[in-house]
Structure formats: C-alpha cells, structure tokens
Amino acid sequence: MAGGQSLVPLMNMRLATPRHLIDLKNVAGLSDIAMSETSVTIGSMARQRQIELSPAIRRACPILAEATTHIAHFQIRQRGTIGGSIAHADPAAELPLIALLLDARIVVRAADRKRSIPARDFFVSTFVTALDESEVIETVVLPRLSSGEGWAFEEFARRHGDFALAGVAATVTLTGGRYSGARLAMSGVAATPVVLPMAERLLGEEPSRALYRAVAAAATADLTPESDIHATGEDRRDIACHLTEIALAAATERALHSTDRSAG
Ligand SMILES: Cc1cc2nc3c(=O)[nH]c(=O)nc-3n(C[C@H](O)[C@H](O)[C@H](O)COP(=O)(O)OP(=O)(O)OC[C@H]3O[C@@H](n4cnc5c(N)ncnc54)[C@H](O)[C@@H]3O)c2cc1C
CATH class of the missing domain: 3.30.390.50 (CO dehydrogenase flavoprotein, C-terminal domain)
Structure with missing residues (x-):
C-alpha cells in the first residue's frame, strides 16, 4: 500500500481482498526526488502533491508537474503517489500517460534483484503491468525536457x-x-x-x-x-x-x- 487512494476503494468494494497489507510509508528514501544533467529520478512514494509543487520538477519536466495538477482533488494528491498510480495502471490516469510519452524507466526491486523496465513495456492492459508479484516500484526515471522543447x-x-x-x-x-x-x-x-x-x-x-x-x-x-x-x-x-x-x-x-x- 502506498497512499491507499486506489487500493482502499477497491478493498471497500471487495474488488481486492489482500490477505496482508504492507505499508510502504516508512521505507526510507522511497520519496526522494533527485536531478541529474539528463534525468529526474522520483521515488515511488513521492506524493503527487510533492511532484506538482516541486520547483525543480517544474523546471526540468514541466509537463509532469502540469499533468499531476489534473489528478483528482488536492486532498487525493496529498496522499496519492507516483508509484501507486503507475502500478495501478488506470488507462485514464495522468502519470502513466506522461511516463509513456517520455519513455520513462520504471525501476523495480524484489528481495534479490532489481530491473529497469521501459514504460513502453510496463503497461500491459487495464490495471495490468509487467510487475511481478514479488516486485515493488522503487523509482521512476524520466528524461529532462531539452531546452527548446x-x-x-x-x-x-x-x-x-x-x-x-x-x-x-x-x-x-x-x-x-x-x-x-x-x-x-x-x-x-x-x-x-x-x-x-x-x-x-x-x-x-x-x-x-x-x-x-x-x-x-x-x-x-x-x-x-x-x-x-x-x-x-x-x-x-x-x-x-x-x-x-x-x-x-x-x-x-x-x-x-x-x-x-x-x-x-
Ligand atoms: C475520488 C478519486 C478520484 C481520482 N481521480 C484520479 C484522476 O483523475 N487521475 C488519476 O490518475 N488518479 C485518480 N485517482 C487515483 C489516485 O491518483 C491514486 O493516487 C492513484 O491511483 C494511486 O494511489 P496510491 O498512490 O495511494 O496507491 P495505492 O492505492 O496505495 O495503491 C494502488 C495499487 O498500486 C500498488 N502499489 C502502490 N505502490 C506501489 C509500489 N511502489 N510498487 C508496486 N506496487 C505498488 C498497490 O499494491 C495497489 O495495487 C482518484 C482516486 C480517487 C479516490
């Protein structure tokens, strides 16, 4: 569970009945945002509101910040995360669209391995992704928009x-x-x-x-x-x-x- 903004409604409607819930909130470092010369690396637990308000993201990848403002209401963006939205893979959602447009890399980790999946291979169908059951999304890496773009x-x-x-x-x-x-x-x-x-x-x-x-x-x-x-x-x-x-x-x-x- 990330912010619970999709998972909890699904559980309320009995469309998801997980036997165990693991809250990712206290995993250190999962909500960091880091900039390099060419890319923006966003921890999966970064809140949508954090992304929307980040001056560094507004400069480096303004289309991401702008798309994020269209997600639901700010109360939902306050808890909803980038990793949760991408893992949930709603075909109408804003963050999967931007990840695909920019061919972001979804970095995922299991207990014993790590891999980086291009967004074009990540979204398989409605609510279905290339994530294996044992994997969680660690970071999402997006290219910076180039000057003049x-x-x-x-x-x-x-x-x-x-x-x-x-x-x-x-x-x-x-x-x-x-x-x-x-x-x-x-x-x-x-x-x-x-x-x-x-x-x-x-x-x-x-x-x-x-x-x-x-x-x-x-x-x-x-x-x-x-x-x-x-x-x-x-x-x-x-x-x-x-x-x-x-x-x-x-x-x-x-x-x-x-x-x-x-x-x-
Ligand atoms: C009223 C309402 C309106 C909404 N409107 C919009 C909208 O307009 N646009 C939009 O895009 N979304 C919308 N949402 C959904 C919202 O953006 C959620 O934030 C988003 O779907 C993910 O929620 P979350 O981060 O809280 O993840 P959760 O609900 O906690 O998790 C969602 C799923 O992702 C999995 N998951 C979470 N984190 C990870 C991870 N790091 N690695 C692997 N799996 C993970 C969970 O196991 C679960 O299956 C809306 C939600 C509500 C309640």
Whole structure:
C-alpha cells in the first residue's frame, strides 16, 4: 500500500481482498526526488502533491508537474503517489500517460534483484503491468525536457476532479521554423495509454492550424475506445481528436518561446 487512494476503494468494494497489507510509508528514501544533467529520478512514494509543487520538477519536466495538477482533488494528491498510480495502471490516469510519452524507466526491486523496465513495456492492459508479484516500484526515471522543447498536456473531464474522458500529451521541437522532433500520446482511448506514431507527420513541416487538424485526424482515425457509462467510444475519439489539435498548438507555442532547462 502506498497512499491507499486506489487500493482502499477497491478493498471497500471487495474488488481486492489482500490477505496482508504492507505499508510502504516508512521505507526510507522511497520519496526522494533527485536531478541529474539528463534525468529526474522520483521515488515511488513521492506524493503527487510533492511532484506538482516541486520547483525543480517544474523546471526540468514541466509537463509532469502540469499533468499531476489534473489528478483528482488536492486532498487525493496529498496522499496519492507516483508509484501507486503507475502500478495501478488506470488507462485514464495522468502519470502513466506522461511516463509513456517520455519513455520513462520504471525501476523495480524484489528481495534479490532489481530491473529497469521501459514504460513502453510496463503497461500491459487495464490495471495490468509487467510487475511481478514479488516486485515493488522503487523509482521512476524520466528524461529532462531539452531546452527548446515545447510541451502540452490537455484533458477533458465531465467534472473537476473526475478521471478524464480522454487526455493528450505532446512535445515538439522546432529547428529553423520546422518541426525536428515530435511525440504524442493519449489516455482514456484504449486499455493502456498509447503513443501515436502519427506525430512523425509533423517532421519537416512548418506549424499551421491545417497541419494540427490533419495530424489529429490521422492520429485518432483508427482508435476504437470502449463505450461506458461516462461516454461512448465515438465521443472519446472525437474529444481526443480535438484535444490533439489544441495540444499541438500549445506545444508549438511553448517551443517558439522556450526557456532553458539545463541542469539546476
Ligand atoms: C475520488 C478519486 C478520484 C481520482 N481521480 C484520479 C484522476 O483523475 N487521475 C488519476 O490518475 N488518479 C485518480 N485517482 C487515483 C489516485 O491518483 C491514486 O493516487 C492513484 O491511483 C494511486 O494511489 P496510491 O498512490 O495511494 O496507491 P495505492 O492505492 O496505495 O495503491 C494502488 C495499487 O498500486 C500498488 N502499489 C502502490 N505502490 C506501489 C509500489 N511502489 N510498487 C508496486 N506496487 C505498488 C498497490 O499494491 C495497489 O495495487 C482518484 C482516486 C480517487 C479516490
């Protein structure tokens, strides 16, 4: 158990009935945040509120801090952790989406071994991850955004604090007025967060509204989100398409007015 913000509701509803609960709260060093020249290493027990308010994370990986502000309400973020959210692997959750977008490494430890799993291999299906029963997440290692990299996080929820119907995260880099790098990922549209290779269509092009629209349409055309009590699959796809246009425009704007994110 980390903050209990997903596990305790599951136990209340008898969807989880563990025979033993081990509280990770008192394990020393599990909530540290450390910066290097190239990466941000966050202990699995770092609280979401701690991440959201960290000036160092705001500088080095602002998309992570911004996405975290969209999780539930601050009372939940006060107890919820990065490790708990990633281990829980809700397909609509914000932190798995950012981990996937940036291809974070999930460092996991068992009594006798340690391994580092790329986020692209970590999320297997809804609430299913590559974690073995004997393993806990120790740290999450994310790359720093490079200087000049623009970013955006957009999501739509019916009410403030609800899980989003869909979320979109994007980073872009421009060289000489044309895209030289682009990453795009979405949540809420499949059993896991997904990376959209369509972002590559931006490469070599100049920014324009028509381009954002074309990439958003191409990125979402083949998605088949499930319908549920919150929204139809079609609605989720339309929302994801619209959010993609907004995110590409916002990320581009930031890239054009970027600030230096060198180590510090
Ligand atoms: C009303 C409400 C609204 C919410 N809205 C959102 C939302 O909009 N977006 C969102 O992303 N989340 C939302 N959440 C979930 C919240 O973000 C939780 O913080 C998150 O899901 C994980 O909770 P936790 O860190 O307390 O982990 P816990 O609930 O303690 O644990 C969750 C699961 O992860 C496992 N686990 C925990 N830590 C580790 C570890 N270090 N290694 C291995 N396994 C571990 C546990 O065994 C358990 O299976 C909401 C929760 C509530 C109650």
